[in-house]
Amino acid sequence: MPHPVRSANLSPTRARDVFEGLVYMTGRATFSDEEWNLLVNLPRWVVRAASASQRDNARRTFIEVEAGFLSIAEGRTLGSDLVKEIAQQTMGVFDQPRGRPEDAGISFTDADTESGLAAVIDHAQAAVAIMVAKAPAHASAYRRWLLTISDEVVSAAKSHDKFGIGGVYVTESEETFDRRLERAIAEL
Numbered sequence: 782m783p784h785p786v787r788s789a790n791l792s793p794t795r796a797r798d799v800f801e802g803l804v805y806m807t808g809r810a811t812f813s814d815e816e817w818n819l820l821v822n823l824p825r826w827v828v829r830a831a832s833a834s835q836r837d838n839a840r841r842t843f844i845e846v847e848a849g850f851l852s853i854a855e856g857r858t859l860g861s862d863l864v865k866e867i868a869q870q871t872m873g874v875f876d877q878p879r880g881r882p883e884d885a886g887i888s889f890t891d892a893d894t895e896s897g898l899a900a901v902i903d904h905a906q907a908a909v910a911i912m913v914a915k916a917p918a919h920a921s922a923y924r925r926w927l928l929t930i931s932d933e934v935v936s937a938a939k940s941h942d943k944f945g946i947g948g949v950y951v952t953e954s955e956e957t958f959d960r961r962l963e964r965a966i967a968e969l
Contacts, residue, residue, distance in 0.1 A: 834958035848937035861922035
C-alpha cells in the first residue's frame with residue numbers, strides 16, 4: 782500500500798497540514814463514555830464546589846457562577862486541542878439539567894457541603910488520573926484549567942462586607958477549598 786502523503790501529490794504546505802492533523806489523535810474516542818462524561822462535567826462541579834465553599838447571598842453566588850462559566854470558556858484557548866474539545870462540550874451543557882453534581886450524588890446543602898466538596902475533589906483526582914493515563918500530553922493543561930476555574934470562582938465576589946464596605950474576595954474557606962483541590966490534582 783502506498784504511503785498516503787507521498788501518493789497524494791501534496792505541496793509541502795499541504796503535506797505539513799496533513800501531518801499536523803495526524804498529530805492530534807487524542808480525542809473523544811480515547812475515553813469511555815463514563816470517563817468522557819466525568820471530564821466534561823467536572824468543570825461545572827468545580828464551579829459549584831468553589832462557590833459552595835463559602836455561603837453567600839444569591840447575587841454573589843450568581844457572580845461566582847458567571848466567573849466560572851467564563852473560566853470554562855477560557856479552556857478553549859489553553860493550547861490543548863483536547864481541553865478545547867472538552868471545554869466546548871462543557872459550555873454546551875453548562876446550564877442543562879443533566880450532568881449536575883446532584884446527578885453524581887454530590888450535594889452542597891448546609892448539612893452536606895463538606896462531603897460535596899470532598900466528592901468534587903475526589904472526582905477531580907480521578908479525572909486528572911484518567912488524563913495522565915490516556916492523554917498525558919494534555920493532562921497539565923486540563924489540571925491548570927481546573928485550578929484556574931476554582932481560582933476565578935473563589936475570587937469573583939466579596940464576602941463579609943457591610944453594604945459594600947470592607948470584606949474580602951477570598952475567604953479562608955474558599956482558600957482552603959482551592960488549596961485542597963490544588964494538592965489533590967498536583968502532578969500524579
